[in-house]
Amino acid sequence: MKIQFIKKKVVSNNQENSDKMKAIYQQQQQVSIEQIENCYSIDFSNGCKTIAVGEEQIIKVYSFTLNSINLINKLFGHRNEISILKFMLKSNHLVSSSLDGSISIWSQCLLAKPLKILKLVNHLKGILCYTINSDENLIITGSYDSTMNVWIKKENFWLCSQKLTDHSSAVYGISINENQNKLISCGHDNQILVFSIHYFRDTQFLTKMQSINVDLYGFRLCFINNNIFVFQPNNDENLFVYELNDNDGKFIKTKEIGLYNGIYCYEFFPQQYIREKQLLINKNGYHINILRYKLNQEFVLEQSINFDHYFIFGSLSYNGEYLATWDWKTKQIQIRKYQEN
Template sequence: MQMSCNQADHNNQSIIGVCVDITCPNIRPYCNFCLPLHAKHLHMLTPLDLINEWISERILQVHNAQNNVEEFKVSLEIFLNQVSPYCNFNFDQIPKLGLSQIDNLVKGLGSIELCEKVLFRQLNQSIQELKQIVIEIQKILKNQITISNNDNTQIPQYQHKLKPNLSPIRYQLMKTNSIEQGGSCFAFAFNKDCSIVAAGCSSQIIVYEFRQGMKKQIQLLYEHQKEMGTLNFMKKSNQLVSGDCDGDILIWSSKNNKYWICSQTLKQHNSRINCLIMNNNEDIMISCSNDQTIKFWMKLNEWICQQTITNHENFVYQLSLNEKQNKVISCGKDQLILVIENSEQNKQWIVKQKIQVDCLGYRLCFINDNLFTFQPSTGNLMHIYELHNLSKQFTQTKHITVNQGDDNRVFFPQKYIQSKQLLVIKHDKYINLIRKIDNDQFIVEQSIQFSSKELFGCISDDGEYLITWDDSSDEIQIRRSKQE
């Protein structure tokens, strides 16, 4: 962004930063000659190359505020639905009521009276305070300097970048579909048409019927001896794949989605399975483990281990395939990202690049053949890696500001929904929904905050449903996307 200062005596000096103090009476973009005007709040001066990051952080706060308001609206709607029968009560019905019905009516109305005396008065006071806050915010926004139509700065172009290619999406909690689940659920999977959900709860797999929400439990599968961390439904065949903390991978088959049996057990890993992915043809399966290996499995009559990659020196956390299905990336506890490529000559997978990062990260994901994301476990940044045209090597080119966090939980892999251009990332106790927009830029579209970082889940392949479990609510929760 190249701009010149328009102060009369500043000789068209280049703008070097922006003052972000909202009480500052001076024009906020500043040059070197402007610095004395901001002497009392130098700590509020932001260099020009960091202003995009500052704006992104505030946009995230706007999204969080919007999310909180939406959740408050949902709670109010639920409450109104519960009290509406009393509002439309027909007195002619009283003689027809039984003793228990009259008892329930009196208790219900008595509870409302108690709420009116105590809680509603407090709520009304809070509402009045909130209204005053909103009025003050509106005054501040109304008094801000607006950009004139003949302004030739780069700001309108930056605003255009923030406009997604698709309509904004919000994920709203379907409260009536929540299921109490006291034990840990590390893994979830939707089948191809979202009619079945599998939940890995401790060493059991609970299979649910799913029709626009959780319906009923179909089956409980007991074959695993240890906790599960991965579940995957195959799309072309009616099979389910699960991996546990012993390193066992089980293949489950079903003819009618109602009765699943274990058809094969794979015992090549000797420690916890952290991630398992499949190619689009579903004839190659790739797994990674705490045993520091990545294994490539080939489907013949049964699944067999075709190749093992041993370049990681510690636990391997996540894998991702690119669009062409000829590259795999991995990240591990050794702070190493591997780029593994399939050789057309000998059909072997070869490590083409080792990227040493300066931070631990549990999650990464290909966006397309030339772009992938990596989420460090601490801090508030997500890294973007791009493929250089000449060197054919991936390098970190930029980052996205997300919530501040200190994550230490495996599972809940990153996932990119191509049809919605939406990246789903868990970081600390947040789930970030990040939209890819023009010129390979990204914006945080929604950030869902939970009460615990002990948070696991997945999103359906079409991006319609988000399923989670966290140890604060002890619930399996469903959120559904809503196009705005």
């Protein structure tokens, strides 16, 4: 079943909406940053007062307000380009991964003397994706080496408790559901895998529940709730919606949502769903598509930002108030702020 929608005004990176409809994310010109080097990941701290930005193998830390953005530190410790940055919301530790195959966990004191608490190494190739559970004691990583590692926190240490080899090629996307008991992954092998997360005493382990074959591999997927997830195939103008079948407990594709635009895409820039605002961010080709999930279980395209190139990276802040991006054409870190329509 294909879902039709009314496309709202498309915005380019050089102009905002010219009609009466106001873009829900409006660019804040006063806080852009010029950056020539590639940036694959950006993240906001809890409270949005700090931004971490990848610049090749360096992490730049900025203080942030709507009036100013200032560089306050640089973190060194990876031997290859930074692939993902993520602030933990409870501890405010910064987690970084790299194409050197390692993960680093940094102390929350990023202003004066940032301390690398731990370095986790168990992948043979670069890390492409990871997710952290809500208790912040479980990290699951996916890599070019086709494996996923399950990292469990034991007191103040992280241990790799499980290596999953169910994918036969690079693992591009990972997401945990609302109840923290299911995980989905997608890879270059044209598969979506569904895992059950089991908790026994102070240990978690994963078992595969389902394999879903797709015609086109995709770089990103995301749980909307416990029963619904979305998947973006590469080079496709449709977003796929999968729902849990109560009869057999398997996920099946139920909808396709037409989006801008299915030209070749790229790794990184994971999908995010902000439950408080019912907003899904989905990068596809040249566009960042912002969709709202309605109570009638339909998705409405609220905004599509056209960067005129597929080399776009970024993220929403944890509360959905800000969208930060870096793109190849402008070579800028751009900040957009959420506005109610």
